[in-house]
Amino acid sequence: MQKHLKKHAFTLWLLLGVGLAILFPEPGAKGGLLHPEITTKLGVSLIFLLQGLSLPTSELTRGYKPKRLHAFVLSWNYLVFPLVIGLLLLPLSLILPAELRLGFWLLSILPTTVSSAVVFSTVSGGNTSNAIFATVFSNLVSVLLVPTVAVTYLAAETEANISLIPLFSKLFTLIILPLIIGQIARKALPAVAASICKKTKPWSNWIIIFIVHCAFAQSVHSGFLDQLSGRSILSVVGSTVFILLLCSQLVWWTAAWIHPTREQRITAFYCASQKSLATGLPLATSILAAAPGVVDTAAVLIPLMCYHPAQLVLAGFISGKFAQLPEAPAHSGTK
Numbered sequence: 157m158q159k160h161l162k163k164h165a166f167t168l169w170l171l172l173g174v175g176l177a178i179l180f181p182e183p184g185a186k187g188g189l190l191h192p193e194i195t196t197k198l199g200v201s202l203i204f205l206l207q208g209l210s211l212p213t214s215e216l217t218r219g220y221k222p223k224r225l226h227a228f229v230l231s232w233n234y235l236v237f238p239l240v241i242g243l244l245l246l247p248l249s250l251i252l253p254a255e256l257r258l259g260f261w262l263l264s265i266l267p268t269t270v271s272s273a274v275v276f277s278t279v280s281g282g283n284t285s286n287a288i289f290a291t292v293f294s295n296l297v298s299v300l301l302v303p304t305v306a307v308t309y310l311a312a313e314t315e316a317n318i319s320l321i322p323l324f325s326k327l328f329t330l331i332i333l334p335l336i337i338g339q340i341a342r343k344a345l346p347a348v349a350a351s352i353c354k355k356t357k358p359w360s361n362w363i364i365i366f367i368v369h370c371a372f373a374q375s376v377h378s379g380f381l382d383q384l385s386g387r388s389i390l391s392v393v394g395s396t397v398f399i400l401l402l403c404s405q406l407v408w409w410t411a412a413w414i415h416p417t418r419e420q421r422i423t424a425f426y427c428a429s430q431k432s433l434a435t436g437l438p439l440a441t442s443i444l445a446a447a448p449g450v451v452d453t454a455a456v457l458i459p460l461m462c463y464h465p466a467q468l469v470l471a472g473f474i475s476g477k478f479a480q481l482p483e484a485p486a487h488s489g490t491k
Contacts, residue, residue, distance in 0.1 A: 244395065
């Protein structure tokens, strides 16, 4: 029992944060000692500074081949995944409010996870260098792609007028700059960076929990979440699990098309099927903050909140089975 609680501790704390926001919204709606927007920005910057400190640069240089693997991952992250969710949203649009539909669209175009995709690729017998390169590349692409698509969707659905230049500038300051600073510090002071990473390992998770708590507290305080029906919530949960299982199966099948080795196919599976809460949350909150009052942030986050723990449970279940897979014949060439 204790082993299972420890394994899913982050998900349980996340649910507790949401529960406290619903029961006691006042503290979270105020964002703590500072304004919610300021605390969110500081938290996001710290998350990516710590990621920059922890990313092994040497692994990045070894993991960029085969290029077809990374093309496959990006295709699923930003083309096939949105296509699948778009088709599934056609019938769901009749029962889901606009905020939840936007949440599914955002989920569909989010990058892959950095930490869990790499960890599960490694423990399942995948290629760690490939996983690190694929996840970092996917997350860097997301900073330009996700805001552009999300703003276009918002403009079409709500007639909101959002300028992309200030938004890109904000995202560069919040995400890319701290990541670069972290990488520079890691290269210049490797021992110090390693010590900081070891001592601050849980910080990113706690920051994510805090940001989610504040978002839901503000929604409860404004009265928006009261408008969501139980039918809508159940539809989101059921649809999210169905999307995860369907896309995971499709990713595994289609990964064979790039003629991968066993290690590469396992890596492609995790990197193409998982979605990042650590990057998705800052992107979503930053995009929606650029259009205040248009949609409710907490409602938009619900599909991602459901997908993230579900993908971890699935990955934990199948990681042992993947580790026992026989080696596939390697495809000639590394391009």
